[in-house]
Amino acid sequence: MTMDDLYQEIILDHYRRPKNRAPALDGEDVHVHHSNPLCGDELDLRLRVRDGRIDGLVFDGEGCSISQASASAMTDAVLERDLDDALELAEDFRLLMHGTPATRPDDLRDGVVFEGVARFPVRVKCALLGWMAVRDAIETYLAGASDHAVTYDD
Amino acid sequence: MTMDDLYQEIILDHYRRPKNRAPALDGEDVHVHHSNPLCGDELDLRLRVRDGRIDGLVFDGEGCSISQASASAMTDAVLERDLDDALELAEDFRLLMHGTPATRPDDLRDGVVFEGVARFPVRVKCALLGWMAVRDAIETYLAGASDHAVTYDD
Amino acid sequence: MTIDVATVRKQYPTLQQEVDGRRLVYLDSAASSQTPEAVLDAMDGYYRRLRANVERGVYRLSEEATARYEASRHRLAAFVGAPSPDGVVFTRNVTEAINLVAYSWVRRRLGPGDAVLTTAMEHHANFVPWWHAAQDTGVELRVVPVREDFHLDVEAMGHLLADGRVRFLALGHVSNVLGTINPLSELIALARAANPEVVVLVDGAQAVPHLPVDVAALDVDFYGITGHKMLGPTGIGALIAKPERLEQMPPFLTGGSMILDVSAEHVVWNHPPHRFEAGTPMIAEAFGLHAACDVLDELGMDVVRAHERELVATFLDALGAADGVTVYGPTDPEQRSGAISFAVDGVHPHDLGAMLDSYGVCIRVGHHCAKPLMRWLGVNATARASLYVYNDVDDLAPLLEGIEAARRFFAR
């Protein structure tokens, strides 16, 4: 296990030049805040839904390269998807982090390169942060609410 | 360390034919009850004082051979002594149990044969029970009381 | 399958020793068991290769130590059929496991008008915490008596439950003095019939080392375990709980690892089981306990039980036939484990213990931390010989020899 197993070039690209990173979103329907207090990772995710589709999605936050890059790759993979579809994809990513091969590698887009993180148990939480946040945002939306905060344990 | 180091013939004699063992004492001034709950040793000691002297002393109780024999030997050694003198002798025995040679071996009488018990730490409490009881009885008497109970820890 | 004791014994360094030229005969496993090489190796592996703190390191030593520490939790959960690894809280010993429940459940939820039911057969570890909690809270402590046949008095228990005020039942699985195996399902059903909401804790200290145990099947809320009696190291035990019970409980010990966030204004507790593991845990000990579960499972708990049942039958027959020996405990080997309490006429247990020691035989004497039971037996102390996987019929002769020698020695 070397630095390169963990930090693929694509991951570093997302970290250095994140996609859909912004502190606000026009017409936002839901805002969730997720954190891994034991790592010090913090993430704000804002979601806009139109016709059951993810119409807008931005993240903001502070944390290690893995958490920030994974959130960036996540936004890229789920934007424009139906809510149900996005939830399914988030589950696919979660299983990937627990060692199960992805069933929809193409749809995960750059998310697949995080596969190697599964071998670094303490970093799995970091990679999951964005995906768990989008899942929560969708569920919060479906429940009719607009705000939610979640704190993970170690 | 063999059985014979611990159980000298004199000790077994005191155990089989204890001296001054009785459930009551005419004209008793003080009665104390001491126990080692962790061993299950129990001892009742009754004291009669005349002119600052131990005029009567009997013990009763239940326990291992060491505790019963030591109480028997103790009564033999302190009967007829002045209270102060008996207290001193009890201290001599206590030190003996902690490995210090006796300063008054002759006065301790059969008490000296318990010297070997010092090498069996868990049995020291047993050998001390009678001596601690007589000390307590005298101190209880000197304090003007007539009854006292003490429970030892392990 | 049976146990090949000669092979097993080779795994226990202490048993290779001689005492005054005699083979060491260890008959005190109910107090603490011997430790096999595999358990020592597991701890050594931690100290020599993976020595680091757990739960928060980002370097490999710590990551691997953490993964193995958590693997021990899974291993123990599997070994006792815990409902979930999330319901396995590591503690120092079973005493701490029981106190955790006394503080975070009983003291937090019960009060005047409620009753806690325990039994006269318990080890102090499953008696004093309830007594103490009762003092603090005004809860009533009720005690199921013991019958002449050394079983719990089920009828009396029914009466103690009748008013429906018993909200907590604390029960030993196997008595450390009498060897009695309590009919848990029957007793728990009785309590639940009187109050379906009753919360049940079982002290499994003497059961898990000796019987196949399936905590989920028993359907108890809490089950306590201690490592040093099941071939494991000192310094580790566990509380096995239904995860939903733990969710309902505030923490007991607080500090590092059991919180998510802290400021002067607010604290966010971590989720179970971490909520109940404050500070640096018993890391090496968890590695050792993992190995102990492996050793027992390799033998097979059914086989362990069968071995002990046969052995205890042999010992009971021989002691019953010996002059001046009285055994306290059920006579049917089906209903008891291998802890055998007895008295020898005219010989105080302490003196007996010393004599047996001179024969290289290790037994326990005293009240065995079961004073309420001693009161009921009407004695201050008993002698106790207890059996385990490394004991065999060849351990009987030295025991009988020492007993007979003591009888002669102390005869008046």
Added chain:
Amino acid sequence: MTIDVATVRKQYPTLQQEVDGRRLVYLDSAASSQTPEAVLDAMDGYYRRLRANVERGVYRLSEEATARYEASRHRLAAFVGAPSPDGVVFTRNVTEAINLVAYSWVRRRLGPGDAVLTTAMEHHANFVPWWHAAQDTGVELRVVPVREDFHLDVEAMGHLLADGRVRFLALGHVSNVLGTINPLSELIALARAANPEVVVLVDGAQAVPHLPVDVAALDVDFYGITGHKMLGPTGIGALIAKPERLEQMPPFLTGGSMILDVSAEHVVWNHPPHRFEAGTPMIAEAFGLHAACDVLDELGMDVVRAHERELVATFLDALGAADGVTVYGPTDPEQRSGAISFAVDGVHPHDLGAMLDSYGVCIRVGHHCAKPLMRWLGVNATARASLYVYNDVDDLAPLLEGIEAARRFFAR
């Protein structure tokens, strides 16, 4: 006298390992120290020769194990200058030692109108127990702030004490994040001036491994210690107390060994320290802690301190000169120990930790169980390198190399 690090290192099996062909550089002793052979041997000696329960056996194994267990208590008392071995209570770790006081002193004696004073520099182990007790009792929790120079704000502390309602002071001896050595005598005198009856607890987790400590001279009521940071095993720590304080306290955990008598009607608690050691203790661990005290005394605590002071000066100079590195903590080596927290511009501590791991360097990253302090520093996490007897100047180069590599790797 100085430390011959090359010789010392040979005693630590973990440090003989390589990681990806590089020497393992262990800079995380503030989390947990490595364990020398002597400590492993002492525990092995127990498991292989004396394996038996303690405190009540009448056979030789148990008698000797008991004598050695109690000898460990004396050894630790001597090592830290405890007022008396009767004031040494063995616990799992310092977290439990502090909780013992939170339950058996603070919760039992303090109530609304009283205040507990702690500091913003504490490890959660010396913060959350007071927060929790305050929640339960209505006691007020007050927190001494930290100054810009990484020392406690003595002036603010004076104000917090002014109304005389502070009845309990809980103070760390050495900060695990900043390395700050607190001027205990001065701070305690301040508290006693405001209320002569104030009871003082000091968290010595980071002091006892690194400095000569004399608890009696400090004249504190309670002093907490943890074994795994002072070359000892996991699973053992201690509360050092004035014996008269322990006498005044009801027990915390209850069960076997800590009582004299038990019935349904009454319980007689044992005397301290046994009153506070319920159930089977950490026997092997006590043997190991004894050996750890021996190892440290053989080096000499003055020498240990001098070695670390010199080393920390070297590390501070180098880190201060490195590009993009910010150190949090006092700059004067006289006022600090060898725990060095720092940040690297543009590199999240987690990423730094992973990079250093690839260089074989073990450091800790995160909040170090000191969230209140992290809030004050205005960060979510820091990186921390910490030093001990087996560290030397040759550990500096790999650290700097890894930091520089991380800076390049993560540069945007």
